[in-house]
Amino acid sequence: MEKNYDLNDIVEMKKPHPCGANRWQIIRMGMDIRIKCTQCGHMVMMPRRDFEKKMKKVLEKAVEN
Incomplete structure (x- = not known):
């Protein structure tokens, strides 16, 4: 998988967050990936393999500096 x-x-993840939002910002990348809910600010850390299974699509690309 690319x-x-x-x-x-x-x-966007396959399942929405309990707060009702389904927009997550990737705030850390490594062996584990940490994502933050854009609505309530809740952070979740999961192994990269699980993240790739649970991610549906990229909604917005980060702005390049």
């Missing part, structure tokens, strides 16, 4: 996401991208 990596099509990057740091600070906004992604």
Whole structure:
């Protein structure tokens, strides 16, 4: 599977967060990936393999500097 996401991208997961939002910002990348809910600010860390299974699509690419 090709990596099509990057740091600070906004992604949509297969299941929405209990707060009702389904927009997550990638805030850390490594062996584990940490994502933050854009609505309530809740952070979740999961192994990269699980993240790739649970991610649906990239909604917004991060702005390149």
